[in-house]
Amino acid sequence: MAPRSRDAAGLQGTVGTRGSVECLALTAPGLGPLLREELWERAGAEQVGRVENDGRSDVVPFSIPAGRSLPRLRLAEEVLAQVGWARGELPLPCLVARLWDDARFLRTLTALPSRRRGRSHTFRVVTRLTSERRFLRTQFRDRLVGAILRSRPRWRQADPARFELWALQTGRATYRLGLRLDEGPGARPVERPGALRPALAAALVRLAGRPGRPLLDPCCGSGTVVGEALAVGLKAIGADRSWDGIWAARLNLPARTCLVAADATHLPFPRHALGAVVTNLPFGRRYRVAGEHAAWLARAFAEFLRVVEPGGRIVLLHPHSSAFELGVLSEHRGRLRWRRPVALLGLPATIWVFDTPGPLDRG
Ligand SMILES: C[S@@+](CC[C@H](N)C(=O)[O-])C[C@H]1O[C@@H](n2cnc3c(N)ncnc32)[C@H](O)[C@@H]1O
Structure with a gap:
């Protein structure tokens, strides 16, 4: 990671005072480290802190120059302007008095590129604690609500509200x-059970690098x-065995997107035609594969190696299971470049990144 990194402790709640917004x-x-990279590269961040965690999400503090518009961060699920620390x-x-300060809240609003319009004086407080050892989450929320209402007596609580304030415990x-800024991607025309969270999909795409040839998701659902690949300017193709998946993808993606009905173990592409395979493989009860899982994984992986060009990548999301050990790792561990545990619908899964054999590799 770039040495510009600074400890999150240095990123305090001094919003707007030095011409920057925290x-x-x-x-x-599990995606915090990749989000940090995106913040450096795409958001024009001045500083990016270490990854913290509030028990439900990785949290990355960062600062940008005041008035700068943030591009849509593909790897972020929420973006907040920090008003207290x-x-x-x-x-x-004392904790609540440190977090909520009306003057600092106003400075935050002034420093944001687009001021929140609307006359309603509604607000909502969301609290997340990693431990209730010292006080309960509800006590924390009620104290904050009380402090806000003391400085803003005309405000009232509502959901949805004009101002959503998130109070997070991000370390011991x-x-x-x-203050919540970005509500993330809106709903798509078709949601299908088992669909990937867009930030996770963006992380998989990022790990494929920038292939010149198209990226294929062979189980695209x-x-x-x-x-996500199209959103960052890559060429991309989707394939799925199920017509129901293809239909959902057709309605969710731009009109000219190439989508094919195909089995991941028999792909209709010539050898080395693609730059990368990036996919959330079927596993578990919802999307069963034909036959024994380890054998299916072995056949699918061999097919991915056939269609991806030398020096390309295969990025898979799948739990670290005995089927994955047997079907993929036993033979291809040497090609494994990177792995990272992530949570998928609260369940443990792993992102696996494999290199395909380069032009000088044998075998
Ligand atoms: C976990 S889902 C993928 C979800 C997808 N990433 C999304 O966001 O909607 C797995 C997909 O694999 C597909 N699938 C199952 N067996 C397959 C096979 N043999 N070949 C291709 N696709 C298959 C299923 O139809 C399902 O859409």
Whole structure:
């Protein structure tokens, strides 16, 4: 990672005072390091802190120059402007006083590129604690609501609200309060059971690098991976054995997207025609594969190696199971370049990145 990185402790709640806005980006657990890279590369961040975790999400503090518009971060599920920060085992009233300061809240609003319009004075407080050892989450929320109403007596609580304030415990004794800015991607025309979270799909695409030839998702379902690849300017193709998947992808993706009905173990592409295979493989009860799982994985992986060009990548999302050990790792461990555990619908899974044999490899 770039040496410009600075400890998150240095990114405090000093919004707008040095001509910068401090923000928090939230993503699925395990994706924080990739989100940091995106913040450096695409958001024009001045500083990016270390990855923290609030028990449900990885949280990455960062700062951008005041007034700068943030591009849509593909790997973030939420973006907040930080309005307060505290560290230490403080009594609850002191902690709340550190987090909520009306003048600082106003400075945050002023520093944001687009001011929130609308006259309604509604707000909502969301709290996440990694431990209720010192106080309960509801006590934390009620104290914050009380502090806000003392400085803003005309405000009232509502859901949805004009201002959503998220108070997160992101370390053993680290707390951050942020104003929610980005509600993430809106709903797609068709949602299909088992669809990937877009941030996870964006992470898989990122790990494929920037192949010149098309990227293929051979088990594309509703098209989340293909959509993320197209969004960052890559050529992408989707395939699925099920017509139901192809139909969902057709409705979710731009009209001219190439989609084919095919089995992942018999792909209708010539040898080395593609730059990368990136996919969320079927596993579990919802999408069963024909026959024994390890044997299916072995056949599918051999097919991916056939269609991807030398020096390309195969990026898979699949739990680290005995079937995966037997079907893929036993033969291809040497090609494994990177792996990272992630949470998929609360269940453990792993992202696996394999290199395909380069022009000088034998065998
Ligand atoms: C976990 S889902 C993929 C979800 C997808 N990433 C999305 O966001 O909607 C797995 C997909 O694999 C497909 N599938 C199952 N067996 C297959 C096979 N032999 N060849 C191709 N696709 C297959 C299923 O139809 C399903 O759409």
